Amino acid sequence: MTDDLAGLQAETEAALAAAGDLRALDAVRVATLGKSGRVTALLKGLGAVPAEQRKERGAAVNHLKGVLEAAIESRRVALDAAALEARLAAERLDVSLPPRPFAPTGPESGALHPITRTVEELTAIFGAMGFGVAEGPDIEGDWFNFGALNIPDHHPARQDHDTFYVPAGADGRRPVLRTHTSPVQIRTMLGQEPPIRVIVPGRTWRADHDATHSPMFHQVEGLVIDRGITLAHLKGCLIDFLRAFFDIRDLPVRFRASYFPFTEPSMEVDIGWNRKTGELGKGGDWLEILGSGMVHPRVLANCGIDPREWQGFAFGMGIERITMLKHGIPDLRPFYDSDIRWLRHYGAPVLSPATLAEGV
């Protein structure tokens, strides 16, 4: 190889070694092999070479071209690999790191509303006991909300619920904004064969408004229908639930005879607490938490289920109420104010779903 070719090869190889990225590499390629590149110029210049030297010179220039093409390609491969390495290093995810701590005051952080969180927790706890989740409409037929639940037209329990009515339909009956989640018991029993195990979290409505009542609130209903179901199942299920939800292993639970039209016998369920301090689990006072009972045979019959073959229990409770108790939230009204400061204070981390593994 003549000196000029050897010099060009050395210069180009030095330039390639100095090219730190793909752009710099491309500049070297263009300067060497591009339209006005130095090797291209040599090839074009072959015509001017005396005929007796042309063959040798042509072979040498072409050889140099091949060598430089290979050198450029190998530098490209090296730079590509380095770029990928750099990206992998920059975007590295350490999956062994603990999750980022929830920053309740950070402007960028969102939070789950406490109601949403409680529904997640209820679903986790009852899910572990084999319950599914059912839903129903907010606007209910009179028969679903009252009649099928053994609350006939002139039953005094109708007045217990300060009902929002909707203008009457074709049958002359006024639909209602459901006053409880119990109508979904009826829909579930009509829609599926026993055995049944469902909870029904959802919105409910009553014309009531003060520090502890809102016209829109949430309940969760529970329904179990199977053969041989007794009060013992009801008690075991609710004691387990209450202890898991409030995370107090020895939470005192009391069952007190009561009355609901759709259960017989019926019971209110109380938990132990301290009335003065609000502390749950000790203190000798009782706080009513929910209503429950054995599903009334007439309700089963209304849904086409033979009460001699199937029995069951049901319960219903206010989601706001158990949420306020669990988290020490003193006032109901801010639940619906959409005040971001309140949400950040009482909200739950979005990225840590309620699971039983860590306790809900």
Ligand code: DAH
């Ligand atoms: N529906 C009742 C209410 O809103 C709560 C309730 C009590 C539901 C007893 C039940 C039950 O399923 O068995 O006050």
